[in-house]
Amino acid sequence: MKQRGVTLIELLAGVILIGVIAVLAAPALGTFIDSQRRLDTAQQLANNLRLARTEAILRSQPVILQALEGDWSRGWHAFVDSNHNQLRDGDEPILTERNGSPKVRVVGNSRVATRVGFDSSGRPLNNGNGTLAVCLNEPAASHYQIAIAVTGRVTLRRDGFGSEPCALIVTERI
Numbered sequence: 001m002k003q004r005g006v007t008l009i010e011l012l013a014g015v016i017l018i019g020v021i022a023v024l025a026a027p028a029l030g031t032f033i034d035s036q037r038r039l040d041t042a043q044q045l046a047n048n049l050r051l052a053r054t055e056a057i058l059r060s061q062p063v064i065l066q067a068l069e070g071d072w073s074r075g076w077h078a079f080v081d082s083n084h085n086q087l088r089d090g091d092e093p094i095l096t097e098r099n100g101s102p103k104v105r106v107v108g109n110s111r112v113a114t115r116v117g118f119d120s121s122g123r124p125l126n127n128g129n130g131t132l133a134v135c136l137n138e139p140a141a142s143h144y145q146i147a148i149a150v151t152g153r154v155t156l157r158r159d160g161f162g163s164e165p166c167a168l169i170v171t172e173r174i
Helices: 008-059 166-173
Strands: 063-067 075-080 094-099 105-108 115-118 130-135 142-148 154-158
Touching (some): 008 094, 008 115, 008 142
Antiparallel strands (some): 063 115, 075 094, 105 130, 130 142, 142 154
């Protein structure tokens, strides 16, 4: 009976072909992973804003979603603001918390630069409507933006937006 198998040359040719395909596919895979990280961050931030608004209505108390260490990119937490000072004190419960990703930048315009609060009717505190952008690193642009309306409605928009406010962060970090 004749044996069938793969010769050493055929095996090496297959390994080389797989290596070439892997080298060509790696940049696309990295871009895809970065895109998914930005999408996940945008969806989580929008969902946590909606949660904060809903909890404020249900509890009839203000709820604040605050950036960790003043930077949305580091993450955020939501808490019940029982003493109405818009800052978290030790006795105020945290409703949710999320750590950011070092590879995803999130920046808010001046009204929502470090925190967003909702009153008992679900409206933003201090007329805190604004926009949070999930930014690309290069070029400085945003494909995801979370808009907070004057009524308190939170909307996640998925489109290519201009460089503002993402470009401001790039120039500030240099």
